[in-house]
Amino acid sequence: MTKDLERDLGLFAVVAISMGAMIGSGIFILPGVAMAEAGPAVILAFVIAAILVVPAALSIAELGTAMPEAGGDYVFIERGLGPSFGTIAGLGTWLMLMLKGSLALYGGMFYINFIYSLPTWNLAIPGLSATLPIPGVRALGVTFAILFIIINLIGVKQTGGIQSIMVVIMLVILGIFVTTTIVQVDGANYDGFFDEGIDGILAATALVLVSYAGVTKVAAVAEEIENPGRNLPLGLAISLGVTAFLYALLVFVLVGVMEADELADHNEPMARATELLFAESALGGVPVGTLAVAGIIFAAVLALVSTANAGILTASRYPLALSRDRLFLQKFEYIHPRFNTPTVAILTTGAIIIFIVATLEVDEIAKMAGAFQILVYVLVCGALIAFRERDLEWYDPDFFTPGYPWVQLFGIVSGLFIITQMEAQEIIGSIAIVIFGFVWFKLYAEDQIEREGVAKGLARRQAGKQYVEDTETQLERQDEYEILIPIRHDVSREQEDALIQLAAPIVQRRGGHIRVVRFDEVPDQIPLDTAAENVSEADIEFEERTDELVRYLEVPVEVGEIVSHDTRHAVVNFARRSDADLILARRRATSRLRTLLGRDTDWIMEHAPCDVVFVQHEHRVDIDEIAIVTDQSPFNDPLKVELADAIADVLDARLRFLFAVSADAPDELTKTIGDYHAELDDLCTVPVESTVVRSDNHVEALSQALGSADVVVLSTVTHRRLPDLLIERRSDRLAAAIEQPTLLVHSKKTRRGSFLRPILDRILFN
Template sequence: MGKDLERDLGLFAVIAISMGAMIGSGIFILPGIAMAEAGPAVILAFVIAAILVVPAALSIAELGTAMPEAGGDYVFIERGLGPSFGTIAGLGTWLMLMLKGSLALYGGMFYINFIYTLPTWDLAIPGLGATLAIPGVRALGITFAIIFIAINLIGVKQTGGIQLVMVIVMLVILSVFVAATIIQVDGANYDPFFSEGPDGVLTATALVLVSYAGVTKVAAVAEEIENPGRNLPLGLLVSLVVTAFLYALLVFVLVGVMEAEDLAASEEPMALATELLFGESILFGIPVGTLAVVGIILAAVLALVSTANAGILTASRYPLALSRDDLFLKKFEYIHPRFNTPTVAILTTGAIIIFIVATLEVDEIAKMAGAFQILVYILVCGALIAFRERDLEWYDPDFYTPGYPWVQLFGIVSGVFIITQMETQEIVGSIAIVIFGFVWFKWYAEDKIEREGVAKGLARRRAGKQFVEDTEAQLERSDEYEVLIPIRQDLTREQEDALLMTAAPIVQRRGGHIRIVRFDEVPDQVPLDTAAEELTEADVEFEKRTDELVRYLEVPVEVGEIVSHDTRHAVVNFAERSGADLVLARQKATSRLDTLFGRDGDWILEHAPCDVVFVQNEQRTTVDEIAIVTDQSPFNDPLKVELADAMAETLGARVRFLYAMSTDAPDELVETIEEYHAELDEICTVPVESSIVRTNDDVEGLSAELESADLVMLSTVTHHRLPDLVVEQRSDRIAAAIEQPVLLVHSKQTRRGSFLRPILERVLFD
């Protein structure tokens, strides 16, 4: 049994990943440095740079829909042009991402230094009796690098949701900045526009190209994108257009509100512009200028450190991919057994970033990163041409680049031209990486591999490992009732077996099947295809014991495994694609603190396309009585009764309804509940008892009555952070007060109200 890869990145996640990687150094660091090269025409340099990126972005989009695999541009180049060019692309992209991360780390510290002068660090050199003076900006950048290395080593999770929130906050802050400053621009600052001539514009273009490096970053996680034929090209183009427009607008404002000399000499242009315009502003006694400066600095630091952390995460994947393809040292393929992260790749990547931050200047870092980026873009355009011209049967992308081959030829020619306009250091660096890549391939890798790129006509099969395609084709919806049991890595064998035994009676009654799926969540630092290739001892044991149990059940059971970076999203996506009617999952007892930070179970309840049942507490081997706490829910109560009746019929158990009301409740209410229970009784095929619990404390009264039950069913709804933090849900309080196993039932038809609804219900009905 192989492992499927979960595609859980939608269009907005693609845009957020791409824009999140772009909005950083491009606006917070480079405008001043680029202004020194091009003068006011630096505005044009940002626009030209975006245009130069378009051919590579379109090529990446097409290749990504044809081969939605991890690795992105490296994979496309290696499969299209061959392992030798793949080695160059992998090393070039690795270096480019490390340089971009270093630029964000180093440049971001200037913003902190803007409001607090960072002291120089004196580092003692052991054995020499000397000290090395490290400027405070570099020292703090190195400190952040060490922190991010540690974060990536232990596999601390990053989420698309956090990235999306950060991008939205950044856009809001920058939009407010533009709106507040554009009315203050001085037209005289743009004259003369081409003060440094065409050469200055080309040099600045090469410098700011690194601002758009993130546009193709999402290709490295192409296999995680749902509906890649639409979301990948649309996400890339939308993020590129929006970011380019934002960059041009922001640079237009910076040039218009600052003196040319001040902007050209500034290493923190956004903070300086804000201080110049609003530094002394007071509104209603509030120092608006100070708050504005702090806000811009906070935005800059958040954006840049996020870029740096993501740079370490993404960059470390490239030596790992090269190693797995036998193009680099095998030690880079090492995955830490505890943290499940590529330790050697992360440590090496981090060490190089620290070296760059400690030795190179900001403009040198930006120019070298731009040179390597252009080199990779040239190879990507060449790889697309190779795939198209080979007329491969399997090459059937969902998106075709318009204007082929002229768009790709423009990308290659313009890329070569821009590199020739760079300074000697960047030209030499580009040539050196090409030579080193070829020499390394010939010396180390050529004898280890037999494959060649499609450009040489020897590869007629689909590039790379053929992973299981979208489960839509495999999991066609049938009329049968399906119970999906998601298994987490931390469940015991007994807990897994109990879930299966709970689902079996339900499926026997409805006539359907059980689909039990093990969801393996791996750190963001590990590509999904890497995790999917490895069968651990736990995987083998899971398959073995599941097969043994299935033989004893009288219902059809299908077993599978899914690898993802986000289990809750993967569960919902799988349930939707497979057409599940019920998700039956185990859930740990939760606390109010869990509610504050958000529960995975709540996210599943909110997004699942079907009914959901969570199991809490350890289940018993024998079940004689199933207790249902009714609450007059028009959807949850019938679902609870149906599930309980099916289980009771199979297990030979009895069912008991319980309803709690106050001791002074009117007789009319008692009669109403008795009639309601009688209506529910008509649904059942097994004997049913009805109990009305008179108590002034629902939890205490029901807990006492439930002592005789072997299984308890309660309704549950989505928790809301504020109201549930103040007043805990009754079902949660009952589940915590008893020792019996509890099924928390949620019907997909349960209406979802505002966040005030839970409070009103407790006031009116508790």
């Protein structure tokens, strides 16, 4: 059975991922270092660097829409130019990402040191009486690196929502900085603009290239992007354009408000500039400088530390991918059985980052990272040319790079030229990684693989995915009733069987089919295609037992699997693509505190394109009576009755309607409820009994009245976090008070209601 990979990243997520990976060292660390190379013309270095990145970004966008799978630039180069170049690209990208993460981690500590002078750590040397002094900035950077290694080892989830919030916060803070400081720019600081000459500008360009390394990071998750033909190129263009414009503005301000020597001498230029500009300002007795510096430092640490943490995650994927493709040591393919993370890859990546932070200077890290980045970008442009010139039938991207092949040729020539303008250390490093990668491939990997360039392996991978795409196309053409049963890893075999047995009568009555899909959620540290290739015993058992169960059911059942980083998004997106009419899923009883943190079930109800039913408690095999607690909902009640009647009709069971009123409720209300039940009765094809429960404690009275029922059907709506934490909904309290299997029904037409809804429910329905 082929596993599908879930696409749940929209345009905003693409922009957020790309910008979040770029906004960091480029503005918070490098302006001062680059100023020492180019003088006031440093602003041109940032603009030229952005232009040099454009060919690779456009190539990545085209290749990503043609081959939307995890791996990004490494995959494109390996499939296009062959595994030998893929080895070079994989190792080069791995080193570049480790250097970029180290730069962000090391640089972030300077901002902490700006407000609190970090003391020197004296490290005792075993066997000697001497100690090794370690600057506090490096020591704290190493400490954070160890923390992030642990976080990635245990697979703590990193969400796109947090990334988006972080990007918005940084843009707001940096926007405020620009608008409040640009009027204070001193034009005299730009005297001698070209004093350092073209050599200085090119040297600074090579230095700041790492500022844009994140623009193509999103290509590594290309297979998770919705509508990649639009969102990938547009997202890359927006993120690169906005970031380059923001960099230019910020550098313009920094050069214009600080003396050249002072700017060049600081690794925390944003904090220093803010302190100088607002030192004497006050607002309501509070020094504005203190607040402004605190805001800038918060943004810097947020950006740089987040980039460093994400750098370990992203960088560790490359030795894993190389190992998986038999281009590197197989031990890097090891996945921890408990945490499901690539332990060896993360530990090795983290160890190298610690070494870099402990030994190299900021400018050395930036220059070496820029050299490896340009090398990879040159190979990306070459890979696109290889795909275009081979006239492959399957190569049909949704986006074509304008100006081909001149854009790619410009990217190759300009990239190689910039490398030649770097210092000897970076040139030697670039040559060394090419030689090492080629020699490693020849001595280690060449005899283990049979692939060649331009995607012999990719064709097999795409053929495997075709099953799910063909099935989805077929489902979109059918007009019958479809029930989607999402199965998570925590659903037992008995619970899975119960869901299918509940769905079978509905489909048998209405016609259509059941789609049972197992949703495997893997940590962000694991690329989706790697997880999809691993077929476990649980996968085989799932397929076999599902096949065994459906043999005796008189309805068609289809089975599939989807791998994603976020199950709730995957469930909703699959339901939308397959045009499902109903989602039938398990729901655990959760604490009220969980409501405050946010329930996955609420998110599914709010975003699902169809009706949703959650099943709580264990299912009973024999069903004689189905009880429906009505609440006069114009949407949920008809749906509850329709589903319950279908189950009862096929299983030869009876229905009972229940409604709770207060003990002193007038007879007119009781009669109104009776009439309402009679109207619902007209929808049913099985015997129906109506019961009105009188009590001042509705939950207790209803739970007692439901004692004879085999299945209970309730309404449910999405929860509001704080109100529902304070006042629990009646349906939740009732479901917790009974032991029978309970169907919690939510119609797609149901409106969520305001924050007052749970309060009114508590007053009206106790």
